[in-house]
Amino acid sequence: HAALRAGASGFLLKDARPEELLAGIRAVAVGDAVIAPALTRRLLDEFARYVPAHRADSVEDPGLCSLTEREREILVAVGKGWTNGEIATRFVLSESTVKTHVGRVLTKIGARDRIQAVIFAYDHGLARPSVD
Structure with a gap:
């Protein structure tokens, strides 16, 4: 949790294969985030412990207020962990349009x-962990 807030762009396990490590480095180098699939659920569950159920002041956040309705929908989807492809399918958009948004x-x-967008969405009550 502290590492994400401090700006970590991802987590890989110690037993990551060399190709996974290289792919992770490349992803972070171009601005993406990387989390080992085995850690995703645990990370979200742990993070959820620190997230308030809803922040009343979220409407006053200048970043949040500056979003268009579509951008807010995209932020919510990112907060839910959806990929660009999933967002494109659900909102009937091209993946390049999703990337732009x-x-x-x-x-x-x-x-x-x-990752920081997910934290923002959780902090502002736009996303919560799903119950499986």
Whole structure:
């Protein structure tokens, strides 16, 4: 949790194969985030312990207020962990349009990558962990 807030762009396990490590380095180098699939659920569950159920002041956040309705929908989807392909399918958009929206969202909320956007969405009550 502290590492994500401090700006970590991802987590890989010690037993990651060399090709996974290289793919992770390349992803982070181009601005993406990387989390080992085995850690995703645990990370979200742990993070959820620190997230308030809803923040009343979320409407006053300048980054959040600057989002268009579509950008807010995209932020919610990113907060739910959806991929660009899943967002494109659900909102009937092209993946390149989704990438453009995600880039604008990141800029407006001051996030460096998708992980920070997820934290922002959780902090502002836009996303919660799903119960399986």
